Amino acid sequence: MTDKTKIGKYFSYDINQGGWRELPKSLLLIAITLLVILQADKYIQTLIEYGYCEKYGTFLDYLAYFFQGDYVYELSASSVFVLPIYWLAFHAFVAYIVGFYPYEDFVQYGRMSILYGKDRVSWWLAKILWQILSVAWCYLLVYGTIAGYIICKHRLLSWKLTEEIWNNLSPELLNYTTTDLIVVIVILPVLTTIAITVIQGVVAFWKTPVVSFMLVNAMLVVSVYSTSYLWLGNYTMWLRNDRISPEGISPVIAILIDSVLIVIFLIIGIRQFKRVDFLGKVDGL
């Protein structure tokens, strides 16, 4: 039987071990975020120079810029395709941060910790919790970096889009209500990343963390080229929203799919982990 106290104990161990191990790596996200901010600033600067805009962006402008992704890709002889490199870098980096610690602990110290805690399911659920918390941490780092930049530059720390900026970039976004914006820019990307992470965690134990990480990256790249509910990466780009691109993704359906996938893969993971063998690294088998 799974024990909440036991999950808590394993989780606290994971925060201590995995957290400190992955924390320095996650700081690279600050650099990625700053690069996106500087790119956005360069764009806004051009708008200011040409008289389209009078001021720099708000917190929400930069956040929306960070998580925009790319428009639906249409294959044609004249189409030019640019990979949304920062979007890809962020998601690949999150997959890298969360994808390796659980398995590495499993083949090393995990063998001891699971034996003393005497509960397979709690051990695995604690690892999933750790992964979810790591995802939240990665997003918070992005939010925090943007907020820090805004404060340092004495700009507006507000949840309001600057009309002049988005008139040129994606005017459809200006019709979104605050709730809509929270859903497409915050909730959906975070929930989708959690769904990807849970799937990644299950595949890592089924195959290996490297295979799992590569599959996530392959899925992200395919998402850029193909707009479909099958490729979860689409859900994290608000430019793929069905109100912006009719063939795009409905946030309601995406949230439902994410939630169902999380539940299904949690169940698969629990069933799989109840039968998994702790063999350790030294086994040639």
Added chain:
Amino acid sequence: MELVIKDYTKIIRKVTVLDQINLTLTGGKIYGLRGKNGSGKTMLMRAITGLIRPTAGYVAIDGKKIGKDIDFPQSVGALIENPSFIQEYSAMDNLKVLANLSGGIPEEDIRSILERVGLNAQESKPFGRFSLGMKQKLGIAAAVMGKPQLIILDEPINALDEYTVERIKELLLELRNEDRIILVACHDREELDYLSDVIIHIQEGRIVNDR
């Protein structure tokens, strides 16, 4: 306490690593596990501790099947293969983490067992800088702390000096007299004969005889 292994078979990637194992272990005895490298000693220890799941058969402790009724033996300590601990933590801190997970073993008991195996509980040196012998001592301390009902030790006296070997033997005999089941695998035939009440011989994943 009674540990029953019934028709236990484990096949990993088409290789039969444990083949129809039948054994009954009872409290108050030291069982010596003898066999060549790759004969299945470590795999049998993993099976008993619940770290691997059977392809067929089962391990039951006091009638409770591992993998069905319980995930792991409820009172177990094990040293299997190379001791694996948190590299940055001291001996004391490493055992405190495990003690916390196992439901709380008093700090005084941890301190006492560390001293008993020849480690200084006050020492702040991290595990990553331990010598081979110190690592082995910590592995033994982890396995016996809290005096679990079932103690599994895979090559416990490897890398230990004579003096420490005597202390460990003394400790194991003491635990045996407290009605624990102790299973020890050891390449040193003489030491194993001295310690064991029952010798279990394993060959190519099969028990070939036990006396």
